[in-house]
Amino acid sequence: MADESLFDFLHMEIVSHIYKEQQSSKGEMDNKDRAVCVSVLESMGFRVGQGLIERLTRDSPSFKDELDVMKFVCKDFWTKVFRRQVDNLRTNHQGTYVLQDNKFSLLTQLSSGKQYLDQAPKYLAFSCGVVRGALSNLGLDSVVTAEVSVMPSCKFQVVIQKL
Amino acid sequence: MSRQSNRTTDSKKMNSELFTLTYGALVTQLCKDYENDEEVNKQLDKMGYNIGVRLIEDFLARSSIGRCQDFRETADVIAKVAFKMYLGVTPSVTNWSPAGDEFSLILENNPLVDFVELPDNHSTLVYSNLLCGVLRGALEMVQMAVDVRFAQDTLRGDNVTEIRMKFIKRIEENLPAGDE
Numbered sequence: 128m129a130d131e132s133l134f135d136f137l138h139m140e141i142v143s144h145i146y147k148e149q150q151s152s153k154g155e156m157d158n159k160d161r162a163v164c165v166s167v168l169e170s171m172g173f174r175v176g177q178g179l180i181e182r183l184t185r186d187s188p189s190f191k192d193e194l195d196v197m198k199f200v201c202k203d204f205w206t207k208v209f210r211r212q213v214d215n216l217r218t219n220h221q222g223t224y225v226l227q228d229n230k231f232s233l234l235t236q237l238s239s240g241k242q243y244l245d246q247a248p249k250y251l252a253f254s255c256g257v258v259r260g261a262l263s264n265l266g267l268d269s270v271v272t273a274e275v276s277v278m279p280s281c282k283f284q285v286v287i288q289k290l
Numbered sequence: 291m292s293r294q295s296n297r298t299t300d301s302k303k304m305n306s307e308l309f310t311l312t313y314g315a316l317v318t319q320l321c322k323d324y325e326n327d328e329e330v331n332k333q334l335d336k337m338g339y340n341i342g343v344r345l346i347e348d349f350l351a352r353s354s355i356g357r358c359q360d361f362r363e364t365a366d367v368i369a370k371v372a373f374k375m376y377l378g379v380t381p382s383v384t385n386w387s388p389a390g391d392e393f394s395l396i397l398e399n400n401p402l403v404d405f406v407e408l409p410d411n412h413s414t415l416v417y418s419n420l421l422c423g424v425l426r427g428a429l430e431m432v433q434m435a436v437d438v439r440f441a442q443d444t445l446r447g448d449n450v451t452e453i454r455m456k457f458i459k460r461i462e463e464n465l466p467a468g469d470e
Contacts, residue, residue, distance in 0.1 A: 128378035129306040129401055132348055136341045137309060137420075141316055144337055148323070171315040178311045178405075208308055253312075 172256020338423020
């Protein structure tokens with residue numbers, strides 16, 4: 128059983144690698160480069176999220192409705208992946224959900240407060256993908272974004288896409 | 291009682307899966323970015339090195355192991371403490387060279403390769419090469435230059451996974467001039 132810290136180390140190095148590779152050809156990063164990095168990290172997270180939710184829900188019965196799915200994500204899924212439950216779930220009952228985690232595990236080692244706030248998005252892209260991948264395999268297409276104003280508290284916004 | 295322990299095992303297992311799935315996503319991404327397996331192997335080694343130089347501090351803080359007297363002791367610590375702590379497996383230490391500067395770590399099962407199969411067009415890919423870099427980087431931080439490579443790999447058809455480690459030299463600490 129791999130230790131928890133291994134994922135943290137691996138994730139940090141992956142972020143570092145992706146950004147270094149994108150930067151190496153030019154020396155300076157513009158917004159387009161940053162968007163590419165975020166996109167690569169997000170799609171890696173997507174695959175991982177899909178795999179994880181498959182393993183986790185293998186023996187579970189199907190969900191009653193969308194809210195049920197989101198509650199599962201906030202409790203069981205979040206505990207398994209981010210080692211705690213989401214602190215606060217809000218919804219407008221029209222497909223938009225805000226998941227607030229006050230001690231997001233991938234941010235706790237960065238800072239508590241405003242230091243390195245500009246770096247936070249790099250470390251959230253993968254996690255957004257994980258959430259999006261999990262929802263995808265539960266039958267929900269979504270757009271997942273994350274927002275940080277004070278580390279390590281983080282808000283994930285999930286917008287379910289209606290077909 | 292038993293329900294609680296189930297949850298702990300499950301949660302450890304899930305963390306394990308998070309790590310192995312993320313590693314798989316990384317290797318897949320590298321295969322997309324680089325044209326050939328050799329280049330991917332190199333990148334994995336480099337990334338492993340970067341992780342290793344940080345991991346060693348985590349290891350030393352959590353294990354309170356003192357300085358190893360010789361390479362044999364180092365091998366034992368790597369197998370029985372480090373691998374156990376981080377990957378939950380204990381490889382056996384065998385095949386010592388007569389000079390005592392080279393040995394093998396034999397892993398019956400490699401946690402990195404759960405759910406993994408190598409497609410035919412990646413036969414020279416050393417999937418778990420990150421491990422070699424980690425070991426190399428970690429040992430460099432404790433003044434040992436080593437060469438680490440995979441001698442056998444279950445993904446490529448061998449029965450076991452064998453990591454061969456060779457001691458190159460002791461790295462002298464470079465103190466800045468003028469320090470007492």
